[in-house]
Amino acid sequence: MQPVISIEGLTKTYKSGLQALKPIDLTIRKGEIFALLGPNGAGKTTLISVVCGIVTPTTGTIVADGHDIQTEYRQARSKIGLVPQELTTDAFETVLATVTFSRGLFGKAPDPKHIESVLRELSLWEKRNDKIMTLSGGMKRRVMIAKALSHEPDILFLDEPTAGVDVELRRDMWNLVRRLREQGVTIILTTHYIEEAEEMADRVGVILKGELILVEEKTALMKKLGKKTLTLNLQDPLQTVPPELAEWNVTLKNEGHELEYVFDSNLEKTGVPSLLRKLSDLGIAFKDLNTSQSSLEDIFVSLVHRDTGAAA
């Protein structure tokens, strides 16, 4: 697939001396939804801000749609839409004026039809003549999205788009993201909600303490690291795990009513049939059983543990 953003050797050390980004190399593919996943303070906003030309990198180069973000800032930036994490709005302007002005900033000819369709899609059309200061927080966020889409960007950055937003806006936002993707817009979003990355993204990058520790196709990531858990609901609760089950490394849950076995579903020998035979030999009966796939959440927690030894 064609690259639309190429990041090479990017680092950022703030004036305070804090190194927010360790050397980062990353290629974003045209038309994909890329989720940058990481806990608070990991460097997600810094990375996005550098790529959008708002924060200067300490080292490294970034090329967006063929233009160097530093030497050809205007050309590069005109291809990019950014919905920042923080609300920054021109309080005294009307919705329509703000969004219209935003388009002009990127050197695009006026297009009232486009502005109207963006405002309608974001349920802002009825509020177009309202001053931004009179809007609710959710509506202000919608204005931020409208501004980012005003100049029809090919690349859209969404920094924590759904942190603290209501259900309706969250739903509208994802519908919008899906529609933009169908139009060929490349979307890069940051989130610390793993379910969001899992639901929306084609690829996921995990960032921890300024280091991009992993970039994977979401499905490959799930396959590679995804473990399954077998849960057996026991007929009679167990006080302790019988020594005969030691090799499966099972655990008791729910006051001994459940026996849990975590296994790698990609292995030829999962250990499930042999465990069930052993239970039968031991006369341990169960009423029911189920298996569940690990979520990206489990994967993330295990990655965080592996890399920092800290809790997620």
Ligand SMILES: Nc1ncnc2c1ncn2[C@@H]1O[C@H](COP(=O)(O)OP(=O)(O)O)[C@@H](O)[C@H]1O
């Ligand atoms: N302007 C700044 N000056 C100094 N340090 C900063 C600045 N902005 C962010 N940081 C620090 O850089 C690190 C990464 O922050 P940030 O990129 O906002 O992370 P995230 O978006 O993943 O929560 C944090 O330790 C943060 O405190």
Ligand SMILES: [Mg+2]
């Ligand atoms: Mg952030």
